[in-house]
Amino acid sequence: MYTCVCITGPVYDPSRVILQPVSHLVQFCYRLLSRSDDNVLFVLLCRPSPQVIFVSSDFHLVAPDGMKYTQPSITQGRTDVVSVTPWLAPVVWEETFNEKLLDSIYMKKNISVVATVFAVGKYIMFLKDFLETAEQFFFVGFRVSIYVFTDRPNDVPHVKMAEGRQLNVLPVPSSNRWQEISARRMELIQKLIEEKLINKADYIFCLDVDSKFHGRWGTESLGGLVAVIHPGYYRDDRSRFPYERRPISRAFVAPGDGDFYYCGGAFGGLIQEVHQLAKTCRKNFEDDAKEGIEAAWQEESHLNRYMWTNKPSKILSPEYLWQDFKARNPEIKIIRFSGVVKNYAAIRPN
Numbered sequence: 001m002y003t004c005v006c007i008t009g010p011v012y013d014p015s016r017v018i019l020q021p022v023s024h025l026v027q028f029c030y031r032l033l034s035r036s037d038d039n040v041l042f043v044l045l046c047r048p049s050p051q052v053i054f055v056s057s058d059f060h061l062v063a064p065d066g067m068k069y070t071q072p073s074i075t076q077g078r079t080d081v082v083s084v085t086p087w088l089a090p091v092v093w094e095e096t097f098n099e100k101l102l103d104s105i106y107m108k109k110n111i112s113v114v115a116t117v118f119a120v121g122k123y124i125m126f127l128k129d130f131l132e133t134a135e136q137f138f139f140v141g142f143r144v145s146i147y148v149f150t151d152r153p154n155d156v157p158h159v160k161m162a163e164g165r166q167l168n169v170l171p172v173p174s175s176n177r178w179q180e181i182s183a184r185r186m187e188l189i190q191k192l193i194e195e196k197l198i199n200k201a202d203y204i205f206c207l208d209v210d211s212k213f214h215g216r217w218g219t220e221s222l223g224g225l226v227a228v229i230h231p232g233y234y235r236d237d238r239s240r241f242p243y244e245r246r247p248i249s250r251a252f253v254a255p256g257d258g259d260f261y262y263c264g265g266a267f268g269g270l271i272q273e274v275h276q277l278a279k280t281c282r283k284n285f286e287d288d289a290k291e292g293i294e295a296a297w298q299e300e301s302h303l304n305r306y307m308w309t310n311k312p313s314k315i316l317s318p319e320y321l322w323q324d325f326k327a328r329n330p331e332i333k334i335i336r337f338s339g340v341v342k343n344y345a346a347i348r349p350n
């Protein structure tokens with residue numbers, strides 16, 4: 001969908017070059033509009049013929065003038081992993097991107113990134129490490145707002161945030177079923193976006209709290225709809241993926257279907273895309289619940305079903321959600337974010 005902006009005025013020569021003042025006006029309107037719309041179409045009405053400029057907020061990547069960096073190769077690169085899907089979405093692995101180049105492109109766009117994290121009941125114990133390591137590794141140097149959903153707001157640790165970074169605490173009720181805490185995240189993410197984020201932030205990542213950052217997680221992860229490959233199944237045949245297999249559930253994925261198995265513990269993308277995902281998964285989860293069904297892995301099952309139809313436009317390799325108890329496989333050159341080892345019986349309410 002395009003937003004169309006018509007600029008009329010005291011008219012210019014039919015020059016092929018956009019005149020300076022018009023260019024500034026276009027850029028100004030673009031900045032105002034591009035938060036809410038993916039694409040903006042500018043029509044400059046001038047004599048004798050109109051000029052039309054298409055500007056896309058996400059795919060228009062402008063590098064700063066004069067930036068120097070290593071020449072990219074079209075024949076050499078990683079051969080031990082696949083870095084593009086059959087629908088041509090990039091799969092992000094270490095050594096497939098230039099972080100300095102990407103940072104400078106997105107710095108110019110002045111993006112803002114939101115992270116959500118839930119710390120309900122005893123899971124509050126993971127929050128300090130999560131927040132402290134996010135300060136070290138998650139979008140360092142960018143505008144970041146972290147939203148913590150918790151039933152224990154008084155126990156939220158005081159973590160010093162760098163300039164341009166904020167911590168917001170939102171109260172949520174506790175629950176005596178961990179499955180519900182985990183699954184209700186979709187509803188709360190949907191509401192957060194509707195009430196606070198639309199037109200205010202660009203990207204969002206929704207992350208498990210029982211995890212820490214160990215390496216850079218930055219602009220290379222940005223995309224429309226972003227999914228993370230689950231570390232437990234990425235070498236397996238899809239028949240072994242733990243999708244919901246009962247056709248009665250709205251999370252059902254038929255045998256022979258499915259691309260990858262994605263994590264419930266990390267996903268994200270543009271605010272509008274994640275809103276669509278959260279709204280759909282929430283509705284399907286609730287409609288299932290009305291019929292007494294709970295999918296095998298709660299919202300993770302619904303997310304996998306959603307992503308089968310709605311292909312992610314960027315995929316993050318298991319570098320972006322490893323598990324501390326797993327030995328590092330050779331293709332994992334860096335662990336960026338990893339789930340800590342935990343004693344389920346001691347921390348979950350049921």
Ligand SMILES: CC(=O)N[C@H]1[C@@H](OP(=O)(O)OP(=O)(O)OC[C@H]2O[C@@H](n3ccc(=O)[nH]c3=O)[C@H](O)[C@@H]2O)O[C@H](CO)[C@H](O)[C@@H]1O
Pocket residue numbers: 117118119120121122123178179181182183207208209210263264265266297298299300321339347348349
């Ligand atoms: C790495 C990964 O992909 N993890 C997913 C996985 O198991 P996990 O075993 O990692 O799930 P989990 O126990 O971490 O629960 C998911 C998240 O819900 C929150 N929480 C949960 C229980 C609780 O009492 N308090 C609380 O705050 C917390 O943010 C936690 O990180 O399967 C779950 C299915 O339900 C979710 O899809 C998780 O995201």
Ligand SMILES: [Mn+2]
Pocket residue numbers: 208209210265339
């Ligand atoms: Mn977890």
